[in-house]
Amino acid sequence: MKWSEFFVTGEPLIYAADVAIVLTMIGIVFVLTYFKKWKWLWDEWLTTVDHKKIGVMYIICAVLMLFRGGVDALLMRAQLTAPNMKFLDAQHYNEIFTTHGTIMILFMAMPFIIGLMNIVVPLQIGARDVAFPYLNALSFWLFFFGALLFNISFVIGGSPDAGWTAYFPLAGNEFSHGVGNNYYAVALQISGIGTLMTGINFLVTILKMRAPGMTLMRMPMFTWTILITCVLIIFAFPVLTVALALMTFDRVFGTQFFTMANGGMSMLWANLFWIWGHPEVYIVILPSFGIFSEVVSTFAQKRLFGYKAMVGSIVGIAFLSFIVWVHHFFTMGAGPAVNSAFSITTMAIAIPTGVKVFNWLFTIRKGKIRFTTAMLWSLAFIPNFVIGGVTGVMLAMAAADYQYHNSYFLIAHFHYVLIAGTVFACFAGLHYWYPKMFGHILNERLGKWTFWLFMIGFNVCFFPMYFLGLMGMTRRMYTYSDGLGWTPLNVVATVGAVLMGIGFIVLCYNIYYSARYGERDMTGDPWNGRTLEWATASPPVHYNFPVTPVVEDIDAYWVMKKKYGGFHVKEEDLKPIHMPSNSGRPFWMSVAFFVAGFGLVFKWFALAIAGALFIVLGLILRSFEDDDGYYIPVDEIKRMERAARKGA
């Protein structure tokens, strides 16, 4: 292989990115060395098994990936602003929409949600960490190095270019000769293994580690959605694992599972992909429903309306999410009986979702609504998501779908559900739990600027796309000709995208501004919260709760505040706390995964085998490890509690 094939060449944008990457890396190394922070980085972050720190790292990655995916989006919008634009060529555009989709779903939405659940779930259930802290660190680092592997494709070797759905035979060796789709197969595999382990970890955590008194039907709604999401992950992700493994065999070892020749079956890929892919969108939307439920209830200052119906509808949606996948390809010609059946199952999802929307509405009814930034995101979710939802029902009608399929109508629909659902939830959750993560509040004024810019920009960007779809514009077109009448709406959409971009910049500035000048949260409960995470200090001491709280009802902390005026700990009740030890092994094992993956991508098998051997070595070392963690003595707890609570 020649160097000119190894590095992506020929595009000024790429060279600029190369320079930026090198400068950033030099900058990071310099800062760490100058301030003597290497040991701090290793001890406090790279080897940590603390769910809160792992959650923070997930969210940092998610925000970086939101930037990357957002730049992809802006490049696409720039190219589509006018007909016959020459800003991007076809190949470059194809790579960009592929990475935009893949990154936004798997490396932005997923880690954002998983980050929030890492921080919040153990706190909400009154636990000291997750069930398997070591595994949790491994999950994060696998995600991290999977994302890294996927992202380097754009400067080394070339990005995947067959869409985030990677349909065969286009994504196979017959039509895609570069390494781009190898990156897709291997990077998603590595981070997917991490996600699967997260699913198992949190399922066990929620089932086994709830505080005394917290029955399943007293769990906070966010924890409920995470529990069900874990079930979805455990059933859906193995399908992705298998599909990607077959894809890797096809692409790297020349098997014929999805090829045109020798009995390969490209439709098999589409089915496997969506049997995972449809539950996957619920994996990112159910936790969002949970976040909205928490925020709406807190700032309406009223308990969640119809708790049992909310739980029932989550379970219903989760069940239905596994029997609707064919609606992604009604146009494949499966026949009217199959299409009708999947039409009906898909439309049925509207029923539990509708129940949830009305329950949120009736939670704010008779409430006393405080319009904080987190609440604005949650309120805006309702009308925007309803627009996405009803157009989803329209898409579910098979006979009509033949006219919407793969058009901009579809693009508008899924951005309305994924942005108004998941992205709004991530922002709501970020503002809501930010004081819990960092001990200070994100500035509300800047937060509201972000909200209005992004929310209005979102509508200006995506609402016209419904009409572009009805005009016949299909997704993934890198250009279109003049005279089709598509230009005005495309210009409007680009303006909206720019507004969203500005909103994101304000958010980033807000993070910086609030770190320096933001209001410090000394109480641990800045929003008058209802659930147990607000019973801890902000940020919580690494063992979370000095003594395990006892739960008496739904909204456990609210009840404590009403009955006892808060969560009080008597020093004589303190006992030594058992905590897990840090470990560097998850980090270096994930590096080994990265090396093995990189070897597979380029078919450098010696490198792949070397990486694999290190993975096995890590497994062996872990199996024979004798580390039961450590105990924090009572005096130490007393000291830490006083330090953490000095403001309260």
Place this chain on the structure above:
Amino acid sequence: MKRAKWRALLMVPLFLFLGGCVERTAVLNPQGPVARTQYDLIMWSIGFMLLIIVVVFTLFAVFLIRYREKPENADYEPPDEEGNTLLEIVWTAIPILIVAALAVPTVKATFALEKPPTEKVKPITIHVTAANWKWIFSYPEENIETVNYVHIPAGVPVKFKLTSVGPMNSFWVPELGGQKYAMDGMETELILQADKPGSYMGRSANFSGEKFAHMEFEVVAQTGADFRKWVKEVKQTAPKLDEKTYTQILKPGLVGRMTFSNTHLEWIDHAKQNSHHENGHSKGREHQRDDGMSEGHHHGE
């Protein structure tokens, strides 16, 4: 935020009318019975969807205005209500009724679209082959072939038999009706019909590689007499297609419009499973190279 939403809703019809684009909104401008069936279904669903939007948005606006925190209600303590079984039954039952009202016509239409819209006229058959990045139309009965455009008689159901050489494409002529996939080694059938003579834009709706955006074709609907005249002309004036020319056409790239007085179905039907590469034998692989398909598009340059 609500205001912004309503403004967006109001702006859209404004755009459409000011731009004079109503007839450009292809899906809402049906020119045949298939598209009309789908149009009716779409309009039926939009009615219900607007109803849902109006109900939700109204409740949303009323609750936001009435129950916001203000200095006057500083002492107000929100009630500790768990839910309301009656209300919850209502908002479960109404969506069920709406889904039923949508499901029945959907199932009817989905079955109806698999059959020709009229029994009175004998349908004609046209084989459609998608290749990187062009559309090939073969008329087995008339024994002619066209590339990137297709003539059809108006008022006659047309059975398009879809297949592909290579990546999956989707055959879509929005003014005449919804799309269906064209897949390698498989055959799908899409029935369309034009009411009257005219020209309709068609394109691939499924991404198939680098120059996918250019996979457009024109559907020219003609009166029966004009259509027969055109077929006769083609048979008399168009050149013969041979395997060599056909292999050239299949090579990845763009080609203009072409017309031939025979069809490639004489020697190959891509709809047959593994038609252009026999099972596993090396001969099959060579053949695959021959037809230019393994060249694909180059990557990451």
